[in-house]
Amino acid sequence: xxxxxxxxxxxxxxxxxxxxxxxxxxxxxxxxxxxxxxxxxxxxxxxxxxxxxxxxxxxxxxxxxxxxxxxxxxxxxxxxxxxxxxxxxxxxxxxxxxxxxxxxxxxxxxxxxxxxxxxxxxxxxxxxxxxxxxxxxxxxxxxxxxxxxxxxxxxxxxxxxxxxxxxxxxxxxxxxxxxxxxxxxxxxxxxxxxxxxxxxxxxxxxxxxxxxxxxxxxxxxxxxxxxxxxxxxxxxxxxxxxxxxxxxxxxxxxxxxxxxxxxxxxxxxxxxxxxxxxxxxxxxxxxxxxxxxxxxxxxxxxxxxxxxxxxxxxxxxxxxxxxxxxxxxxxxxxxxxxxxxxxxxxxxxxxxxxxxxxxxxxxxxxxxxxxxxxxxxxxxxxxxxxxxxxxxxxxxxxxxxxxxxxxxxxxxxxxxxxxxxxxxxxxxxxxxxxxxxxxxxxxxxxxxxxxxxxxxxxxxxxxxxxxxxxxxxxxxxxxxxxxxxxxxxxxxxxxxxxxxxxxxxxxxxxxxxxxxxxxxxxxxxxxxxxxxxxxxxxxxxxxxxxxxxxxxxxxxxxxxxxxxxxxxxxxxxxxxxxxxxxxxxxxxxxxxx
Numbered sequence: 001x002x003x004x005x006x007x008x009x010x011x012x013x014x015x016x017x018x019x020x021x022x023x024x025x026x027x028x029x030x031x032x033x034x035x036x037x038x039x040x041x042x043x044x045x046x047x048x049x050x051x052x053x054x055x056x057x058x059x060x061x062x063x064x065x066x067x068x069x070x071x072x073x074x075x076x077x078x079x080x081x082x083x084x085x086x087x088x089x090x091x092x093x094x095x096x097x098x099x100x101x102x103x104x105x106x107x108x109x110x111x112x113x114x115x116x117x118x119x120x121x122x123x124x125x126x127x128x129x130x131x132x133x134x135x136x137x138x139x140x141x142x143x144x145x146x147x148x149x150x151x152x153x154x155x156x157x158x159x160x161x162x163x164x165x166x167x168x169x170x171x172x173x174x175x176x177x178x179x180x181x182x183x184x185x186x187x188x189x190x191x192x193x194x195x196x197x198x199x200x201x202x203x204x205x206x207x208x209x210x211x212x213x214x215x216x217x218x219x220x221x222x223x224x225x226x227x228x229x230x231x232x233x234x235x236x237x238x239x240x241x242x243x244x245x246x247x248x249x250x251x252x253x254x255x256x257x258x259x260x261x262x263x264x265x266x267x268x269x270x271x272x273x274x275x276x277x278x279x280x281x282x283x284x285x286x287x288x289x290x291x292x293x294x295x296x297x298x299x300x301x302x303x304x305x306x307x308x309x310x311x312x313x314x315x316x317x318x319x320x321x322x323x324x325x326x327x328x329x330x331x332x333x334x335x336x337x338x339x340x341x342x343x344x345x346x347x348x349x350x351x352x353x354x355x356x357x358x359x360x361x362x363x364x365x366x367x368x369x370x371x372x373x374x375x376x377x378x379x380x381x382x383x384x385x386x387x388x389x390x391x392x393x394x395x396x397x398x399x400x401x402x403x404x405x406x407x408x409x410x411x412x413x414x415x416x417x418x419x420x421x422x423x424x425x426x427x428x429x430x431x432x433x434x435x436x437x438x439x440x441x442x443x444x445x446x447x448x449x450x451x452x453x454x455x456x457x458x459x460x461x462x463x464x465x466x467x468x469x470x471x472x473x474x475x476x477x478x479x480x481x482x483x484x485x486x487x488x489x490x491x492x493x494x495x496x497x498x499x500x501x502x503x504x505x506x507x508x509x510x511x512x513x514x515x516x517x518x519x520x521x522x523x524x525x526x527x528x529x530x531x532x533x534x535x536x537x538x539x540x541x542x543x544x545x546x547x548x549x550x551x552x553x554x555x556x557x558x559x560x561x562x563x564x565x566x567x568x569x570x571x572x573x574x575x576x577x578x579x580x581x582x583x584x585x586x587x588x589x590x591x592x593x
Contacts, residue, residue: 029214032176036183036218039166040225043159043187047226048233050136050155051192057144058312061089067146069316071308086146086308087301093145094293097138098349102290105134109351112139112157113206114446116185119164120207122452125177126168131161139351142293146300148310148341149352151192152202156353159188159226160207179215182208183222190223191230194237198409199223205402206443242322243385245416251380256422257429259369259387260394264430264437266335266365267398270358271442274343275449281347289349296348303341309334310341313356321367322388328368335364354442358396366391386422389414393423394430399442403431468551469544471583472565472573478503479532481510486528488535489518497562497576502532509571511536514560539563544572548583551575 059065063076067086075085101109108115108131119127139154163184167177182203189199200216200223208215247253285292304310309317321331342357369391370384389410397406406427411419434441440448478501479488492498498515510533517535521527527534539558542551542565554563555577562576 031170032172032179032214032218033221035166035170035172035176035180036222037225039159039163039180039183040187040190040222041229042162042166043155043184043222044191044226044229044233046132046136046158046162047155047188047191047230050140050151050158051234053136053140054143054151054312057093057140061093061145062086062311066316067311068309068314071311071317083305083308086304086311087298090146090297090300090304091294092297093141093147094295094297094348094350097141097145097351098293099290100134100141101138101293101349101351102288105131107131108135108138108157109349110153110346111354111443111446112153112351113353114443116157116160116181116207117443118447118452119160120178120181124174125164125181127157127161127164127181129161129165132158132165135161135351142345142350142352143312145297146304146311147345147350147352148300148312148314148338148357149345149350149354150313150356150359151353152189152355153353154351155188155192156185156202156207159184159186163222178208179218182215182219186219186223187226190227191234193409193412194227194231194234195409195412196220196223196227198405198412199226201405201408202402205405206400242319242389242414243383245386245389245414245419245422246382247386247418247422248382249380252382252386253422253425255369255373255377255381255387256390256426259366259390260426260429261433262369263362263365263391263394263426264398264433266361267358267395267400267430267442268434268437270339270342270354270361270395270399271438271440271445273339274346274354274442275445277340277343278347281344293349296344300341300344300348303337303344307334307337307341310337314338314360315356318360318363318392321363322385322392324367324371324384326367328371331364331368331371335361335368338364354399355396358399358442359392362391362393362395363388364391365395389419390422390426394426397427398430398434401431401434401441403427466548466583467544468542468546468548468565468575469573471548471579472544472575473579475564475571475574476500478571479513481505481533481536482531484529485518485521485532485535488513488532489515489522492518497578499560499562499576501564501571501574502536509564509566509569511538512560512564513537541566542575543567548580552580555580 055065058067064070064073072083074082078085105128112135119125135154135157143149160181163180164177167180185207186199186203189202190196200219203219204216281296320326338357338360342354345352367384367388370387373381374384393406393410397403407423410423476495477491479491481502481504492500492515499512501509502511502513504510513532513535514537517537521535539560540554542554542563544565544567562574564571565573565575
């Protein structure tokens, strides 16, 4: 018994080793690099699986690898139904993915990208691990079953969920967790579209909105790893075959500029149509949410019966457009039909992205514009397909307002450096007109409609109503501006927040001192006698009539654990993170949620 007790009480021999590995993963650059590699490899695996699932479900549902390439064809297993079988396909798919989304991961419904953006900015980059599997299966069923949506939203959410799960298992700090989420998003895009550069800039521009050197390096590592694995499994060919791009006449730049303005407007129109139809679906539906995709699938199937080119992502149709196989009227009709089909798919509760639909709309609009100007200015306009390529990037820039990503992904798709200058011309103008027409993008509008502004921390209703003057605490003992730093350090060590106000000789408030700055000043042992005024900081001011959410924002921007509350330039009170957190409601939307 003594031996058994000793064995039980003695920790396993490998425990110290495991603890050291966890510390390395959590705190070192090498650990973050290892996690980035792991997330990149995992994202590639999910991307391969996701594409296989889409191909499999498409083949089962239609009997064709991509029904949009053979619009109106009958199912080889159901020849008697002719093309009418397509009406029932979205219904069956909805019966499968509707309950899957509702009961296992409701956040996996819809685009995917806004949910990741919200998690990174407002949930500490925490995404439920089951989202990856549910999103892959549900989106594959939706797209394979006729949903007119893209692959980018799902793979971004899948990769991000993988990055978040890996980071949480390693227990990394929140800033590192955000980087790993971006690594997952970049890896997913890189492997799915064979576009590592686009994956990197998509993650940095839309997910992180941050270009720090360390974050950029880790995201690049993840994207390269994922793209290498994706190419080994899926091949090195681009996911779209596009015509060669040339600029034949300098006057074409004026035409590209006009197209950029039109495409930016189209991107905003697409955004408005998307949420208008989604609102209409919300208003009409009164049944259980898990049944909504199946019932809505009847309407989607009817649309596919009339316009079978809307089935799935629609890359074959896009390719036909830029190669000049359609007339102007049909191109414009397809652009409008795609807006409606994508909006309806998402409105009925489908799961899929809006990136590929925006490329589709841009290709139709650009090709139609090219055909028209070619007829009017045959010696100047150049080939219509060139305008289709420019339109693809410009509509995406107008909808998502991510100009860097738009330029990079079109460059990767074509491999033509000559496309850069025309693209930059059109995309900058598209993003500019989009910004002038709407304050939101196709991604941020979904969040703003929920009361979330990504430009600042989420406003909690109770916090918005709480006055700072009602919750502020007493001012801690102030420091005289001429007091030596060695004495200031003693007072700071006794303070609750490591921040103290500083007054001048007349007793007027002049700023604050923080434990961090004073410690740095005293580190070399040569500034002990220096006055406190040399370590002075000026945090963002907060007034008694300001609200709690404004105080939290001031604390964030100041980088201090506490800030003074001022009235007419004099200190009226004190507010810290602890005070602010205690004032937040416990429960949904508050600290306890």
